[in-house]
Amino acid sequence: MVQEVSTPEGYRILARLDRLTRRRQGVPSHPRSFVLGLGERFEPGGRALLLLAIRDGEPIAAELALRHGATWHGILGVDAGEPARHSRASALLIWEAMRHAIRSGASRFDLGPAHRANLGLTAFKRRFGATPAPADTVTFALSGAAPDEANIDRPWIRVARGTLRPLPAPLHDAVSPILAREVA
Numbered sequence: 001m002v003q004e005v006s007t008p009e010g011y012r013i014l015a016r017l018d019r020l021t022r023r024r025q026g027v028p029s030h031p032r033s034f035v036l037g038l039g040e041r042f043e044p045g046g047r048a049l050l051l052l053a054i055r056d057g058e059p060i061a062a063e064l065a066l067r068h069g070a071t072w073h074g075i076l077g078v079d080a081g082e083p084a085r086h087s088r089a090s091a092l093l094i095w096e097a098m099r100h101a102i103r104s105g106a107s108r109f110d111l112g113p114a115h116r117a118n119l120g121l122t123a124f125k126r127r128f129g130a131t132p133a134p135a136d137t138v139t140f141a142l143s144g145a146a147p148d149e150a151n152i153d154r155p156w157i158r159v160a161r162g163t164l165r166p167l168p169a170p171l172h173d174a175v176s177p178i179l180a181r182e183v184a
Contacts, residue, residue, distance in 0.1 A: 001054045002096050010050050011039035014062045017078040042066050053089035061089035065097045071108040072101040
């Protein structure tokens with residue numbers, strides 16, 4: 001079942017699922033205050049859409065989309081792991097978010113960035129009929145590396161992800177902000 005929510009409790013569920021997802025992926029968690037703040041900032045005026053996939057009374061996945069102008073942006077898609085993947089809950093939520101965008105008169109639904117080296121995420125987004133589009137970003141090279149040399153499979157990134165994955169949740173949460181500051 002898909003449920004549209006716009007309550008602080010819905011954003012707490014989103015923050016919990018975000019932490020589970022990012023820990024499983026071995027990447028730093030978003031700060032809880034950031035996730036909760038998205039609802040506080042964008043819910044007024046109907047610029048946020050938070051969808052939850054509910055199975056057996058429990059939320060197993062969430063999708064947050066934010067509207068800017070005539071475009072809805074899929075900002076954050078998270079899940080509880082195997083129960084969500086088995087039922088393809090994330091795909092269902094994106095589909096429902098796109099249907100909402102159509103009903104609201106939007107001209108685009110942006111599925112967000114996917115680094116070309118992340119073949120799984122790129123394939124997932126293309127299944128919806130998405131096509132890559134250049135992003136308006138400004139970057140500069142650090143330490144002599146060209147901006148297009150970014151690679152999620154670099155050795156130090158693999159080590160960091162492998163180190164974060166097995167950490168207990170409280171330790172993962174404590175280390176995430178430090179790592180995010182160092183990498184950003």
